Every structure is written in C-alpha cells, then in structure tokens.
Amino acid sequence: MKYSKATNYALHTMLYLIAIAPDRPVGVQQLAEKQGVSPTYLSKILTKLVKAGLVESASGANGGYRVKGKKEDISFLDIIHALEGTTSLFECCGSGDERCVIHQVMLSAEEAMEQHLKNTKLIDLAK
Amino acid sequence: MKYSKATNYALHTMLYLIAIAPDRPVGVQQLAEKQGVSPTYLSKILTKLVKAGLVESASGANGGYRVKGKKEDISFLDIIHALEGTTSLFECCGSGDERCVIHQVMLSAEEAMEQHLKNTKLIDLAK
DNA sequence: CAATTACGGACTTCGTGTGTCTATGATAAC
DNA sequence: GTTATCATAGACACACGAAGTCCGTAATTG
Ligand code: SF4
Ligand code: SF4
Numbered sequence: 520m521k522y523s524k525a526t527n528y529a530l531h532t533m534l535y536l537i538a539i540a541p542d543r544p545v546g547v548q549q550l551a552e553k554q555g556v557s558p559t560y561l562s563k564i565l566t567k568l569v570k571a572g573l574v575e576s577a578s579g580a581n582g583g584y585r586v587k588g589k590k591e592d593i594s595f596l597d598i599i600h601a602l603e604g605t606t607s608l609f610e611c612c613g614s615g616d617e618r619c620v621i622h623q624v625m626l627s628a629e630e631a632m633e634q635h636l637k638n639t640k641l642i643d644l645a646k
Numbered sequence: 647m648k649y650s651k652a653t654n655y656a657l658h659t660m661l662y663l664i665a666i667a668p669d670r671p672v673g674v675q676q677l678a679e680k681q682g683v684s685p686t687y688l689s690k691i692l693t694k695l696v697k698a699g700l701v702e703s704a705s706g707a708n709g710g711y712r713v714k715g716k717k718e719d720i721s722f723l724d725i726i727h728a729l730e731g732t733t734s735l736f737e738c739c740g741s742g743d744e745r746c747v748i749h750q751v752m753l754s755a756e757e758a759m760e761q762h763l764k765n766t767k768l769i770d771l772a773k
Numbered sequence: 774c775a776a777t778t779a780c781g782g783a784c785t786t787c788g789t790g791t792g793t794c795t796a797t798g799a800t801a802a803c
Numbered sequence: 804g805t806t807a808t809c810a811t812a813g814a815c816a817c818a819c820g821a822a823g824t825c826c827g828t829a830a831t832t833g
Binding site: 520521522523526527530531534555595603608609610611612620621624625627628629631632634635636639644 | 647648649650654657658661682722730735736737738739747748751752754755756758759761762763766771
C-alpha cells in the first residue's frame, strides 16, 4: 500500500514542466538529470503521461515534451490516475455488492482523498 | 497501490466479532469458514490485531478471539493501521523536506482519507 | 494425560514495481 | 538525401512484498 516511485517522478516532472514552461519542448535527458533517474526509465513514465493527454511529445532534433492543453486545469489526481490507474484502492471478493456497508465506507474514504487531489492544481505550486 | 487482501479479511472479521459479540470467544476455524479462507492464514492476521490491542485471545479448549476494550471506539483506521502499518502512503527520495510543496499536498490528501476512516466506527455498521 | 486452540518461524509461489538494453520510427538540421 | 537527435516499444533481469502453506511449540481446559 504505497504510491509507486514512478508516480513521484511523474509529479516532479509535471511540476517542472509547468513551472519552467518554455516555448521549446524539453528533452528527457534534461528532465532525468534533475531527478537523478535514468532517462530510459523516465521516458516510459512520460509516455504514460502522453497517452493520458497531459503532455505532448515531439520527435527529432530540438524535440521533447511540453504540457498539453490548459495548464490551469491539470490536477494531482490527473497525474496519479495516469500512473496508478483509475481502479479503486479497495477490491474485494468478486461480487462487488453495491449495498455492502464495508464497501461503501472504503469507497467514500477514497473519494475524500481523490477530491482533495482533484481540487489542488499543479499551477498553484508553480511560483 | 492497493489495499491488501489481509486488510479486507481483518475488516470482515472485526465486523463479525462486533456484530455477533458472544460471551464465549470464537475460534479461528469458525471465522475462517465464514470468509472462505484458510484458518492458518487468518490466524496470522488475527495475531496482528491482538498485538494492536484490538482483540484479545485465549488459548486452550473453548478458546478463541474476542474484541478488547470499548467496542464503540474501534474505527476503520485502527484496523487498517494494524494491518498496513502507520507509515505514509507517499514516500519520496529520502530527504523528507518538510516544507516541500508536493509532499504537503500528498500528505494532506492522505490525511483527508484517514479522517474519514477514523470517524466511522465499526459499531455503526453492526445492526 | 489428552484434546483443543493460539502463536511463531520457515518456506514456497506469484505478481508487480523498477530498471536496463536494444531496436525502431519520426523529425530537424546539414 | 544523409546524419544526428529524440521519442517509442518490446524484451529482459531483478528485487521485494503479498498471499498462502506447513509444521512445531506453548498454553489452557477437561
Ligand atoms: S461483503 Fe462487501 S466488502 Fe466484503 S467482499 Fe463482499 S462486497 Fe467486498
Ligand atoms: S521534493 Fe518533496 S516530494 Fe520530491 S522527493 Fe523531495 S521531499 Fe519528496
């Protein structure tokens, strides 16, 4: 029951991309050096962010990654969902009874955390 | 990033122990049959609950497990902490800078979920 | 003593997270 | 067009923890 390190890398990368938003896209080499992680591994993480529609990529020389769409709308939850998936933290023995009491409590507790992560946008931390 | 199945078993067991609270302690055999899980495995889970002070055990014939202390005070969070540990879900690269912005957001989000789990007591679901 | 029950350690199995390596494809500069 | 740069994808290796199983020991009852 831990957040993956990949999620940690993704959060740092996204915050960096938003804070130092250049006109030129920034390559994975530079992003990897900032965090002391291998570029090939970070590229896999970035590909997930691309498929989630959070960043866009450009091949070739002077290529790299850039935030896609409105920066003000990107929340913590978007990034976490892109890395960890959208399935519930609490999965039980198959049946998935909707009216089960334990199920309801766990899901609403998870919902409380997700609401918090959804309401805090990355742009708020970029100063 | 999932809750362990052991946590699920622990929640069901505790709810059963509170709802059908008998004067006699109930053995692990009976508890295991209710959930379709091996008794030896469930006993390990129950030992964790004992060490957390949530239940008390009695050896010998007619022994078993019984809820310990006030049943009204036992919350979801108590059980989850006993199984999953009390460490934060979000652990980062060692330094643990307290004033880091990402860190603060993740911790407060986790706090929101824990508050929810702390405020819902097991006794509320036992009817 | 004998039966019952909890406790503990050692062990196996399996899935996933965390990386690395390498090949392929796309694009810009020359 | 050629070459250098950069992202993408798959295969692979490794470590670690979750999920159980098995068996021996201790404590209590009768
Ligand atoms: S009783 Fe509820 S929480 Fe338990 S396994 Fe069924 S649906 Fe899940
Ligand atoms: S910058 Fe903050 S979130 Fe990132 S590793 Fe350091 S303390 Fe953790």
